[in-house]
Amino acid sequence: MINVTGNHDTVTIQLTGRFDFRLIKDFQTLLERKPRIWIVDLSLVDYVDSSALGMLLLLREQVRGDAQRVQLKGLHGQPRDVLVMARFDKMFKVV
Amino acid sequence: MCSTRRVPLVVPARRTSLVDVMGMVRRLDLEYRTRDEVDAIADLVARLLPDPALGRLGLVELLLNAIEHGNLEIGRALKGRLLREHRFEDELAARLARDPYRTRRAHVRVEVLHPIVEIEIRDDGPGFAWRNALDAGMPDDEVPGGRGIALVRRLCFPTLTYRDPGNVAIARLELPP
Numbered sequence: 001m002i003n004v005t006g007n008h009d010t011v012t013i014q015l016t017g018r019f020d021f022r023l024i025k026d027f028q029t030l031l032e033r034k035p036r037i038w039i040v041d042l043s044l045v046d047y048v049d050s051s052a053l054g055m056l057l058l059l060r061e062q063v064r065g066d067a068q069r070v071q072l073k074g075l076h077g078q079p080r081d082v083l084v085m086a087r088f089d090k091m092f093k094v095v
Numbered sequence: 096m097c098s099t100r101r102v103p104l105v106v107p108a109r110r111t112s113l114v115d116v117m118g119m120v121r122r123l124d125l126e127y128r129t130r131d132e133v134d135a136i137a138d139l140v141a142r143l144l145p146d147p148a149l150g151r152l153g154l155v156e157l158l159l160n161a162i163e164h165g166n167l168e169i170g171r172a173l174k175g176r177l178l179r180e181h182r183f184e185d186e187l188a189a190r191l192a193r194d195p196y197r198t199r200r201a202h203v204r205v206e207v208l209h210p211i212v213e214i215e216i217r218d219d220g221p222g223f224a225w226r227n228a229l230d231a232g233m234p235d236d237e238v239p240g241g242r243g244i245a246l247v248r249r250l251c252f253p254t255l256t257y258r259d260p261g262n263v264a265i266a267r268l269e270l271p272p
Contacts, residue, residue, distance in 0.1 A: 021130065021159060028181045047148075049155055050246050054178055054239035061179070061237065078148065085249050086233055086242055 002026050004033075011035040016044040019079070021051035031062055036069065038062075039095075043074025048082050056088065071095045117142045123205040128166075129191060133158045140205055143212055145270050153251025156243040157216045157264050158201070163187065165218030165262055166199035171241035178239045210270045214252075215263060222260030229256070 002023060003014040011033055015023075019042065038059050042048075056070070063069035071093045075083060083089060120143060125136055137154040144150030163169050167190040169177070177183040190196045199219035206213045233245040248255050252266035 020155070022134075024178070025184050028178075031181075047152070049152060050240075050243040051159075053242050053246075054175075057237050057239035058178060061239070065237070078152075081250060082152075082246060085246065087235075091237075 002030070004030060006035060006039075008035055010037040010039060012039040012041055014041045014044065018047045018049075019045045019052040019055075020047065020049040024051060024055065027055045027058070031058060034062070038070045039073055040070065041073045042079050043076070045074075045079050046077060048079045052079075053082070053086050053088065056092065060091065067091060067093050113139075113142070120205075121207050123203070125203040126200050127158070127203070128162075128200050130159060130162055130187065133162070136203060140203065140214070143205055143207060145212075145268055149251045150268070153247045153255075153266065154214070156247045156251070157214075157255075157266075158203070160243055161201040161216050161218035161220075161264070164223060165220035166201060167191065167196050168220055170223075171238060174240040175238040207270075210272065212268045212270060214266045214268070217263045220262050222257075222262040225257035225259075225261040 001016040003016070005012050005014070013030065040056065040059070056072075059070050060067075072083070072088070073095050075089075075094060123140065123143075125140075127133070127136060133155055136158060137151050140154055141147040141151035144154075163174065164171075167187060169186065169190070174183065177186050201219070202215075202217045204215040204217075206215075228244050229248065231245070233249070234241055244255070247266075252268065254267045256265055257263060258265060
């Protein structure tokens, strides 16, 4: 599930449950927004797959690779294991 | 005149569930075609694995690969491009309806030979350069796709390998005693 809040400056994407291949379409709709900062809140996510990695990279591309402009929040458990393994803790700002 | 009264026979409900039989499974053969079927297969097969949570992730990755990369022949670069152009889902649907992809199926075989569980996922596609993919590890670039195999190997199924020409993925796991 995706819940989006924010304004033209900062948009927070709050995900719940599984952040996986089923969300690709919804996530792409989100990319029509162009905020300065994206915050991806993963505190309620208990499962990510490689499609989630792909979706985060799409966000990163949208801000032209500026690591400061995509922030990952609430990393824990399985999502943290997967993201760290993919070295996303180096490619994104973890808050 | 006498009448017989029918007494409804009450059969006590016997509650059985999948949990009761999963321990008896020695072999499973499943066939599927679309991504919508992947969650259900992964939920079922994961119950046979030593770590169901990580096992489920590994299964989903391999089950999706068999459809997307195997049967529908969408390689890593193409998937990246389609994702960027927001056309990935549409392209999957289009290929599923089109020859030669339309008639292809993917097949899952699970064999439980205590203490080993062997999983085999086979697709009807042409295969791929699997040795390169296994050697490459986690990509360092920013193509938004192609991280599944590295993920599966590192976190879920360290024994993941393929059979030539690359359309059969095999993983062996050891169950705790």
